[in-house]
Amino acid sequence: MWAPVHPVTALAGALAVLRLAVVVFASYPAAVGTFDDDAFYYFGIARHLADGAGSTFNGVDPTNGYHPLWLLVLVPVFLVANGKTALVLVTVVSAVLFVLSARLIDRIGRLTGRPVPVFCAATPLLVTGTAGPLFWFSGMETGLLLFSLLWLATVYLRTNGFLTANPVGAGALMTVVVLARLDAVVTLALLGVLALAERRRAGLPWLRFGLRMLAVPAVVLSCYVVVNVVLFGTALPVSGQAKALGANGINAGDIAQFFAAPVVFGRASMLGALAVVVVVGALLVRAAGALGLAARFGAVVLAGGVLTVVYYAVTSSWQLWSWYFSAAPLAIALAGPALLDRWAGRTRALALALLVLVLCATSVAGIRSVAGGSTRSAFTEAGPRVAAEIDALTPPGAPIAMGDRAGSVGYHSDRPLIHLEGLVNSAAYLDALAAGTVPRFLAERGVAFYARGDDDPGRPAPGLPGCVRFGEPQQGGVEFTITVCAADLVLDDPLSDGTSYRVWRYRTSLNR
Structure with a gap:
């Protein structure tokens, strides 16, 4: 032997x-x-x-x-x-x-x-x-x-x-x-x-x-x-x-x-x-x-x-x-x-x-x-397909913001992806996280879409029927909220692990 x-x-x-x-x-x-x-x-x-x-x-x-x-x-x-x-x-x-x-x-x-x-x-x-x-x-x-x-x-x-x-x-x-x-x-x-x-x-x-x-x-x-x-x-x-x-x-x-x-x-x-x-x-x-x-x-x-x-x-x-x-x-x-x-x-x-x-x-x-x-790999494997669906949205080339599960999607997308967890963002983004000014950071970069890769339904947004708030970063850190509305949902791609890739149009007016 x-x-x-x-x-x-x-x-x-x-x-x-x-x-x-x-x-x-x-x-x-x-x-x-x-x-x-x-x-x-x-x-x-x-x-x-x-x-x-x-x-x-x-x-x-x-x-x-x-x-x-x-x-x-x-x-x-x-x-x-x-x-x-x-x-x-x-x-x-x-x-x-x-x-x-x-x-x-x-x-x-x-x-x-x-x-x-x-x-x-x-x-x-x-x-x-x-x-x-x-x-x-x-x-x-x-x-x-x-x-x-x-x-x-x-x-x-x-x-x-x-x-x-x-x-x-x-x-x-x-x-x-x-x-x-x-x-x-x-x-x-x-x-x-x-x-x-x-x-x-x-x-x-x-x-x-x-x-x-x-x-x-x-x-x-x-x-x-x-x-x-x-x-x-x-x-x-x-x-x-x-x-x-x-x-x-x-x-x-x-x-x-x-x-x-x-x-x-x-x-x-x-x-x-x-x-x-x-x-x-x-x-x-x-x-x-x-x-x-x-x-x-x-x-x-x-x-x-x-x-x-x-x-x-x-x-x-x-x-x-x-x-x-x-x-x-x-x-x-x-x-x-x-x-x-x-x-x-x-x-x-x-x-x-x-x-x-x-x-x-x-x-x-x-x-x-x-x-x-x-x-284990469902969301990573779906990255190329979801990225192509995101790239087909209008306006073309407009940045998208996403936190967890953004690696494969961001790599395969032609759009700039602003990483909300901050792991592969800039020192300026960390400053914005610490100061609570992330909405301004996203507005300055012209973010047009917000994406998630989980099954979290969000929390109801007070005074905004049909709208919910999500906490970011999802994994930990200094949390801020992003508000999106059901009317702005432009992509919902369910995965075999029970989660979904969802994309909303990002409204700066709701996130200040």
Whole structure:
């Protein structure tokens, strides 16, 4: 069974071919549905950059609402392709990252001397990465983050917990991780503290090492802040700032989500809770050598993931999505081998069973994607059709305002879409949100339509028969209201998930 030198890589290659075939042979709407809706914010910005229109989603407002490294990876794709070809190329890039990540897992297997337990522990990550939230294939930055963290993990193991590492090289790799996802700085701060503590305990110079390791991240992130201030008028991404608006108390639901997530085939996997058990158990067995180092790195990843979620729970009222929970399966992949090594003689049968599970789960997910119409992706898949219906409304080209579920619609529409959540809008929009002047902001841009993608009937508007009010942003933040009337409803497109895309003519006179 284990004849392949790189078993995880071989499996990942097969899974990557399957995911790529899904996108290649699916209809265009079904191919769209294989990506998360938020991925189309990335795609829209990357397309505008490739076209020379600047960093903007709607062609009107400049935005820095993204993690920079993944956007830089996507821009060349949209320089050479568009339409379905672009989606295929994004999937190719994701497949390469997935296979390289698997190669690094095999590398960890060799460094620990326990390839079979490492394979077993990695299967939850492979399942969620290809059949659940699609960490590598969702179009989001998560696959790049996982690849860079696994790369860092191999360096950590190979250099005995950074005891023999080149501090500048380690710092450069940490910079890659942070640029892949900016809030990963929490995880890396924990890793840095652990590494310096280990050096000090080993009697090695630690302060100079820490300063040299910090040099590259400090310079690069300082440049990132300066560029943001110059180009966008704000130091940090507007996406994070939008989520921080309107926080009131602790959003305990986010913390509960972490332990239950990610959702696979519509059911909570409880991998967050399992990761806690695995990591604690792995630390308690005190495995020696590379197995122990991998367990400690897994503990850092899990602690960083938990602290990041707690940070959002305290500073934001927003619900979190699947890509916030990749720390749990990654921690299991890294810490699990230390536990499984205790039953090394029995893991071959387990590995065979898990191999079949991964192949079956990914195949089922692929078949469902090709068939189209799944509840999870219904609104994303409908984006091209709804965008065409919106573009047919008059006056042509007039801007539309929309909050949640605006990614696929905005990407496929020829109209500028003013994003009411603020994730891919401008710093000026966040100022308007905070000041309560969003209606003026929309009026200045000539917004002619308002769209929603849910089943909320709205609240009756006092003194306006037949009219209702909706709260925006829908997910959280500083809420304002938009008033629309039944007589102005120009589009109602029901979806298979029980919701509808609805569009009204936006009346400035009702929204001041």
